Amino acid sequence: MAEITAAMVRELREKTGAGMMDCKKALVENGGDTEAAIDWLRKKGLAAAAKKSGRVAAEGLIGTATGPQVAGMVEVNAETDFVARNELFQNFVSEVAGLVLSVGEDVEALKAATYPGTTHAVQDELTRLIATIGENMTIRRAKRFTVPSGAVATYVHSAVKPGLGKIGVVVALEAASEIEALETLGRQIGMHVAATRPEALDISAVDSSALERERSVLTEQAQASGKPPAVIEKMVEGRIRKYYEEVVLLEQVWVHDGESRVKAVVQKAGAKLTGFARFQLGEGIEKQSSDFAAEVAAAAGTV
Numbered sequence: 001m002a003e004i005t006a007a008m009v010r011e012l013r014e015k016t017g018a019g020m021m022d023c024k025k026a027l028v029e030n031g032g033d034t035e036a037a038i039d040w041l042r043k044k045g046l047a048a049a050a051k052k053s054g055r056v057a058a059e060g061l062i063g064t065a066t067g068p069q070v071a072g073m074v075e076v077n078a079e080t081d082f083v084a085r086n087e088l089f090q091n092f093v094s095e096v097a098g099l100v101l102s103v104g105e106d107v108e109a110l111k112a113a114t115y116p117g118t119t120h121a122v123q124d125e126l127t128r129l130i131a132t133i134g135e136n137m138t139i140r141r142a143k144r145f146t147v148p149s150g151a152v153a154t155y156v157h158s159a160v161k162p163g164l165g166k167i168g169v170v171v172a173l174e175a176a177s178e179i180e181a182l183e184t185l186g187r188q189i190g191m192h193v194a195a196t197r198p199e200a201l202d203i204s205a206v207d208s209s210a211l212e213r214e215r216s217v218l219t220e221q222a223q224a225s226g227k228p229p230a231v232i233e234k235m236v237e238g239r240i241r242k243y244y245e246e247v248v249l250l251e252q253v254w255v256h257d258g259e260s261r262v263k264a265v266v267q268k269a270g271a272k273l274t275g276f277a278r279f280q281l282g283e284g285i286e287k288q289s290s291d292f293a294a295e296v297a298a299a300a301g302t303v
Helices: 006-016 020-029 034-043 048-052 081-085 087-103 107-112 122-133 179-196 208-223 229-247 262-268 292-299
Strands: 059-067 070-078 137-146 150-157 167-174 272-280
Touching: 006 020, 006 034, 020 034, 020 122, 059 081, 059 087, 059 150, 059 167, 070 087, 070 150, 070 167, 070 272, 081 087, 087 107, 087 122, 087 137, 107 122, 107 137, 122 137, 137 167, 137 272, 150 179, 167 179, 179 262, 179 272, 208 229, 262 272
Parallel strands: none
Antiparallel strands: 059 070, 070 137, 150 167, 167 272
């Protein structure tokens, strides 16, 4: 029997997109013959993922999971919104979100982790799911927060199932107060974040290049007024404060009452907001626009 090396398995995986264990089995079954192994994988439906890997995946689901003083969130993309309603896909996203709690937010580490209830990796399970459902899918990003004392809460907007939806938020609160009260506050902050899309937790966390760009624009606008430099400086600083109120979470007006600041709400609860993350499905992915008639014509070979 031919020796099956790691290099042979890697080469077959690169050619087919199938999982590592499936590639090894294919080579074993075919005496190390790569071409025969490719055919074997194709017959099993396990090489289908390779053909789909170039297609844009901007739909899918955001999944969240919580544990004692820890919470995680993951975005898993697919090509169509239809897949988000598939129970197999939903279960996969939930399982991977749960793994974030222990594995962390490194996507490559998540892919290499053992998929719950199996002996194979998450990436291998994803490859099988791609072959079963017939769409390209990717684990795009993940986030995890922990606190030494307090709570890490999650919020999912318009959830299709508990912990699954198209907008997800994780909020980390440190405090010695009751966990239940903190979790309630955390969910309320999550709703706020989902609605207002803050870019930074506090003023010190504002991106310096974005701030300078904003200051440059505001200065030029103020200079157009023809007022003295001292007045222009005050005008710019006033507008910078307004900018902070728009992009900084702790400086924003609390959406639940329309008048308090988020920082005041958190302080009143005796807590400290130490971090947050907001995932919106497909944000930043360039989606392909398609002409259905053109697609049909192309499939028929007329264009």
